Amino acid sequence: MLTEYIERFITFLSDEKGYSRHTIVNYRRDLLEFADEAGREISVGSLDTRIIRNYVYSLNIRNKSSSVARKLSALRTFFKFLEQEEVILSNPMGSISTPKQEQHIPVFLSVDEVFALLDSPGKGENFTARDSAILELLYSTGMRVSELVACNLASLDFGSEMVRVKGKGNRERIVPIGQQAIKKLGAYFGEREELLRNRLQQGKKIDKEAVFLNSRGTRLTARSVERLIAEYGRKAGIDKPVTPHVLRHSFATHLLEMGADMRSVQELLGHASLSTTQKYTHLDMVHLMKVYDKAHPKARKN
Numbered sequence: 001m002l003t004e005y006i007e008r009f010i011t012f013l014s015d016e017k018g019y020s021r022h023t024i025v026n027y028r029r030d031l032l033e034f035a036d037e038a039g040r041e042i043s044v045g046s047l048d049t050r051i052i053r054n055y056v057y058s059l060n061i062r063n064k065s066s067s068v069a070r071k072l073s074a075l076r077t078f079f080k081f082l083e084q085e086e087v088i089l090s091n092p093m094g095s096i097s098t099p100k101q102e103q104h105i106p107v108f109l110s111v112d113e114v115f116a117l118l119d120s121p122g123k124g125e126n127f128t129a130r131d132s133a134i135l136e137l138l139y140s141t142g143m144r145v146s147e148l149v150a151c152n153l154a155s156l157d158f159g160s161e162m163v164r165v166k167g168k169g170n171r172e173r174i175v176p177i178g179q180q181a182i183k184k185l186g187a188y189f190g191e192r193e194e195l196l197r198n199r200l201q202q203g204k205k206i207d208k209e210a211v212f213l214n215s216r217g218t219r220l221t222a223r224s225v226e227r228l229i230a231e232y233g234r235k236a237g238i239d240k241p242v243t244p245h246v247l248r249h250s251f252a253t254h255l256l257e258m259g260a261d262m263r264s265v266q267e268l269l270g271h272a273s274l275s276t277t278q279k280y281t282h283l284d285m286v287h288l289m290k291v292y293d294k295a296h297p298k299a300r301k302n
Helices: 002-015 021-038 049-062 065-084 111-118 128-141 145-150 179-201 222-235 244-257 262-269 274-280 285-295
Strands: 162-166 172-176
Touching: 002 021, 002 065, 021 049, 021 065, 049 065, 111 128, 111 222, 111 244, 128 145, 128 162, 128 172, 128 179, 128 222, 128 244, 145 162, 145 222, 145 244, 172 262, 222 244, 244 262, 244 274, 262 274
Parallel strands: none
Antiparallel strands: 162 172
C-alpha cells in the first residue's frame, strides 16, 4: 500500500538522514498529495510512468513551476528510496523531466547597508550586546538562522577563530569567525553570565549550553532573531526587508565580489551542490569587467 511506504520513507528521512522537521513535513505533505491523486490503496509496484505523467499534468495546471519542481523532487527521492530497498525493480521517474524555473536574484545588502545594520543596536538598550553579536556573527559566517540559534558554547573555538556549524542533514562544517564578531561575542558573554546568574538566584531553569539566550535564560528562537533583525533593518533606514537570509545572501555576494572562488563560498555556506551556490553569480558587469581586464592576458592593453 502506497501510504505505508510513504510513512516508512518519512521515518528513514528522520532517523537515518537526519532531515529537519520542516523538510520532513514538506516531504510528507507532497507525497500524500501524490497518494491522493494515484490512490492511497494502490500498490507501489503498480505505479508507472503513465500515472506519474497524469499527476505532473494536474500539478502544472494548478501550481507554479517552482512548486511543481519541489513536489517532483520529493517523488524522485521517494522512488530512489524504494529502488534502494528493492521494493520496485524500475524507477518510473526516470523519463520525467523537471520544469524549468525562473532564476531569481537573491536579495542582498550593499556593504554600506550592512555596516549601517551592524551599527543599529543602540548603546544602553536591553540586549544590545547580544543583538550586536548576533548581527556580526551572521554576517561574519553566513550561517542560516536555524544554525545560529542551535549554536552551543562548545561549538565556538576562539583560539582558532572558528565555529563548528551543524547544517542541513546534520552535516557539520567549520567556518571562520571574523575579529569583529569575536569582539562582539566577548562583550555579550559578560551580559549572558549576569543573566544566567540572576535566573539561577530566582530558582529558574536556564540553558547553559546555548550561545544566544532570551530574557528567560533559555535558547533564543529563530523567529525571535528574525523579528529583531527586521526591526534593526528599519532602524538603520534600509528600504528593503532585512532577514537573516538576506544577511546570508550578502555574505556570499560580498565574498564573490572580493574575488573568492565559488567552491570556497559553497563550503562556507554548507551547500551540498555547487549549483545552489551559483545563484549568487549576479555580480554587476562593471565588477566583472574589472576582474576580466585584470586577469585575462589578452584583455590587457599594451
